[in-house]
Amino acid sequence: MKKKIKVVLLIMALGLQGLQAQENFKLMFYNLLNFPLEDAVPDRLQYLELILTDYQPDLFMVCELNNESGADAILSSLQFLNPNMQRAVFEFNTSDDNISDQNDLQNLIFYDSTKFVLEDQIIVTSIFRDFNHYRLKINSSESDTNPVLIDVIVCHLKASSGTENQALRFQMVEDLIAYLDTLPADSNVVLAGDLNVYTNSEPAFQELIDADNNNLIDFVDPADRIGSWHTNSNYLDVMTQSTRTQNGFGGATGGFDDRFDFIMTSENMLDNPEIEYVQDSYKVYGNNNNIDCYNQAINSSDCDGPEFPFFIREALHNFSDHLPVTLELQTNQSLSIEAFNLKTLVRFHGSNMVDDLLKLQLDPSLQINNLFIRNYLGQIVKTISVKNALYIEENVSSLANGLYFITANEFENSPLKFIKVN
Template identity: 45%
Template sequence: MTHLKSSQGSANQQLRLSMVEAFVNDTQQLEEDAFVLFAGDFNIYTSTEPAYLEILDQTNSVAMADPINTPGSWNNNEDFRAIHTQSTRTSSSGFGGGAGGGLDDRFDFIMVSQNMMTDTNLKYKTESYKAYGNNGNCYNNNINDINCGGVYNQIIREALYNMSDHLPVVMELETDQEIVILDVPQHAVAQPFSLKNTMVSDLLTVYNPQPSNQDDSFGIFNTLGQEILQFKTSGNTTVLNVAQFAEGLYYISNKTSSQTLKFLKTF
């Protein structure tokens, strides 16, 4: 994750280049076939900028790729309106910072190591790279403008407008490897509490082999730290219905223990 120097001008371009060179130097410590993601606010205006070219230099020890391979001069260019990520607002007034000017820059990137374009062990999913919230019809406009409708609805775009002057960039990865699901025998638990499976779609089984008279209360939290559910164990085994949970990673903590477990909710 990185945040390269902002603003135009040769001096700022050189600073961005030096920051990228530091990343490239770090990758020299990795194996050539390492899976690498390099993402963040690059503040790059064009694909001819030295920093962008350095990232994609195929002679680097770990060769990188731009998943959407869309070179050009992205700044203030309507041809690239579908991949612009900044700014979500035409004015910065009232937000205590951030940029205005409307959606007209591709500043935010996720780069992948070249092997992730083809290696079935861990591979970029074709056409999954998105400027989240950008329907491709909001050039130089507020992201929440009613004329910017599409796949990303008004509620989502309102939230993005209020959240930041940048849009998130998202993509999907896929693998042909078997996902190992932890299956712990009920009476062979090494920790104070454990899960039957770490990947669930509907029912989550929690083992608490030593229920006590103390507070056996638990909380389930999402990756934002928000508590989604509280529950108490009933005996050694408690089964929870998590079918209504959104897809993603969740954490379970005990109110009186430092132990934290995690599980992946799938559909």
């Protein structure tokens, strides 16, 4: 009898391990192109709002942010989507101004405070621009007994080609590595930035991936697309710049032919169940990996594809000369605040790419009267009566093509998104 009990307990334990909680975090890095001072495109914030509304990052990391009013404007836009979004303290660049005046180009992070706690922020100086270090703790139910920390580094290396600029980028990275060598070797480090490197053979990039194994913390490219990226269409899928071919928008032109923007992780984050990179989640947001897009503007028909429709690529084109980079991280810890939200109670019956008929499947426990369809400005464009239904088919043929959100008064912070197409 005792032997049978032990077997049952073992089976139960294995079963519980299989049911271990998993939480995912969506990260985005974006070069904001001198926001908000660059005004060649009027009302640029509306385009950023559409991008953020579509992706809804849990951690939004940026460079080329000019001032605190710009930081507040972005935070306000994020809080419209998720009132739990917060930002770190805005700090001006403190590094040496002898090369050029960099005090109008800052880094910053915005984060979901239900998922992360900002433990510390530290300025790491270099010969040119600051690296900004933000130490985040996962806001889990185990954070007191087994805290999981993520050291987020946001940066913007020296731009332009040539051996002199390569040397400056290398010196900047050396300053960063010297600082990182003061951290524990098992630190979970995310490096997000506009690295401005043209090829993996550049000394700055080689120093980051530590080919000689001299550094305590080695970085990896989660996309696993290391190579000579510049004007090499074989790496189109990870190219981020330039979104434009015409002058008059600010920033660089020349079309899509460079990989400047990265999110890298410390090597240990590839197989650390407490916080690890989600396999195949690395994407360049707005890049459909269409070979015809090479050297073209991101909003052209040459860049069409199933994942990023025209109106998203148009917003990206108008806001910045760079594309954002995204990936997901996963933890096996449970968040301290469990989200009981609309997304768990309402599902699309089929695709969220909707032609004329929106099809929804509702959980029987959902106790609400109405669902609301909102446009990306937050305006209600259609009300759907629920009336305890389990399945809904709603005609949306009158809606213009674009991005829409399904909300409920009881679950305003967790909208579902769908794209109206012809």
